[in-house]
Amino acid sequence: MSNIGHLINGEIVTDSTRYQDIFNPATGTISKQVALASKETVEEAITAAQAAYPEWRNTPAIKRARIMFKFKELLEANANHICKLIGEEHGKISHDAAGELQRGIENVEYACGIPELLKGEYSKNVGPSIDSWSELQPLGVVAGITPFNFPAMVPMWMFPLAIACGNTFVLKPSERDPSSTLYIAQLLQEAGLPDGVMNVVNGDKEAVDVLLSDQRIKAVSFVGSTPIAEYIYSTANANGKRCQALGGAKNHAIIMPDADMDNAVNQLLGAAFGSSGERCMALSVAVAVGNEAGDALVAKMSEAMKDLKVGAFSDSSNDFGPVITRQHQQKVFGFIDSAEKDGATIVVDGRAPEIAGYENGFFVGATLIDGVTQTMQSYQQEIFGPVLQVVRVNTMEEAMQLIDDHEYGNGTCIFTRDGEAARYFSDHIQVGMVGINIPLPVPVAYHSFGGWKRSLFGDLHAYGPDGVRFYTKRKTITQRWPSAGVREGASFSMPTMK
Known part of the structure; x- marks a missing residue:
């Protein structure tokens, strides 16, 4: 029986003292076991992501986009294997798994446009020889916690755009059907992503609580039931993190x-x-x-x-x-x-x-x-x-x-x-x-997904334009280069333009 491990700093890690059975839901039999990460294992993944962040942050957006283009190609080339993994552990019919994967790929396609999506705003001469502009800068190490029902698509709501924006990522997928998620992360490595930028830890609440409490994690994305979404949101906020937590529905x-x-x-x-x-x-x-x-x-x-x-x-x-x-x-x-x-x-x-x-x-x-x-x-x-x-x-x-x-x-x-x-x-x-007259109004990748009331905790929806906003922070710079020899006296009034 095979064991499913973690992806940390580009390597598969299988050492664990705790394992959980993975079932084939069509037969009701145990097919694999998945390692459940300890606190130390999750911290190791966060450390890897933090170490990779400075260089990745400074990688030009066009180079990050090229990795996403290659990642898209690999997803399409390996689609049948990914769908088989989804079917074996989730039970989803092959055509439904293919549809899930395609919707995930569309989010990768959106992330391929990151050089355009990260363009800021520029205003010249907001005052005498004064220019002002805004930039969208990455947050740092961010995390995703995803559900069993879409092991391919929902993680791809998160990490492609987060990584394209210049963040590094720690993903905690569902421990019920982790194989397709881990395989997809390995394809991203194959596409040329540097070690440590994308990490996957399988686990339960112990792993989740580390992601919510570790101060190196700057933002958390979650999809799951409303009681857990509320817990994720309140705990992340109490620890000073940005959070979007998508909950249940009727x-x-x-x-x-x-x-x-x-x-x-x-x-x-x-x-x-x-x-x-x-x-x-x-x-x-x-x-x-x-x-x-x-x-x-x-x-x-x-x-x-x-x-x-x-x-x-x-x-x-x-x-x-x-x-x-x-x-x-x-x-x-x-x-x-x-x-x-x-x-x-x-x-x-x-x-x-x-x-x-x-x-x-x-x-x-x-x-x-x-x-x-x-x-x-x-x-x-x-x-x-x-x-x-x-x-x-x-x-x-x-x-x-x-x-x-x-x-x-x-x-x-x-x-x-x-x-x-x-x-x-x-x-x-x-x-x-x-x-x-549309029964499943799921927005396409270049819009954003999210409900109201107790179906979403947080201000920003998932993927699309809101995803860019969630995984970046705006910085506005105002500068002036005074002419040589021209010096103004001190001013104690609020600067204005009349």
Whole structure:
């Protein structure tokens, strides 16, 4: 059985006194073990990053960009192997893993434009012979803490742009599926990145707490559940660090009476059940406006769900795979149980999927629940599984109030043919990412990703323009070169231009 180690100062480090099993979620069997970093191991990675920072900071932006261009080429050349690693440890179907990787590569492409993105502002003669300009300078050593559900994409929301901006990086990926993340970091080394600029430490809370407390870490990026995001944000801030912590979600889709119902159903199928619903942008609640729309939605959705295939990652004809662990499988089952106990109707039940040859896998079948209300536990909490709940309301205003009342504000969408309704919805809904007939409104790499309310802790969103702002600090310089022989007397008033 192979052991997964850490990448520190360009070398794989496997020494550890603690290991954790890695499972193939399709078979339920242990496939590897991952070393869990001690405090000393994390500190070693930080030391390597700090030592590499001065030279990397002063590396011209165009040279940093060239490494990113080469990194992109290597990611594309090794895409099949990366997707296989994702499938073996996450369970994601091969086509879904390929989509995840491509979205990550797009963030690398954005980082390739760093010479343009770091250009400051210049103003000449703001006063007599006085010029002023601003620069975007790197922070130093920064860290990322990433979740299991996107082991390739989410880390690439962070480290390519952070490194391109001139920072050095310590990444703590999920210990549940670390192989693809570590392999991608090795490809970055192969692309020509100097030793110590990118470091990977696998671990649990012990590793996280070192990253949050060590004064050499200047900023922390996090994606995960809201309780952990809140802990990360408050702890990082208490230790004087810049922090962006993206948390959980409960994403709603409003189905208006005039919606193209066949299109809405097709879109909801992928948005609700793709990646087994283990997405922070998964659509987990359909809000039908009017019983006629609700009846049509449930009838068409339940019929369409008959054709969905759940199974192992290696069969690309499958629509989605298992959830990440046995414990999470039971948690999802528990939410379905609670909805039924609370009076909701289980229209399509995924609690007993039969997957030939994979009877011990962590599978949950696609589940449709009707008659859900705000008071139900299954509505209030993030299920993070292939479960779509239907809530019925009488008006669009009620639907929007339902969304605004929820503690999460990550993503939402509306299905309608009415442009006025769509515009009103996008203008007024209290959610950070909005789709109009688009079920997964995940911004492209040159915009920025982030929710509102308890879906994001921090002022700046992930990647895109906000990513550049997060990983840099602005410095403004004002200078004057007085003419020879010209000397002014002392002035005790605030300098002004009249």
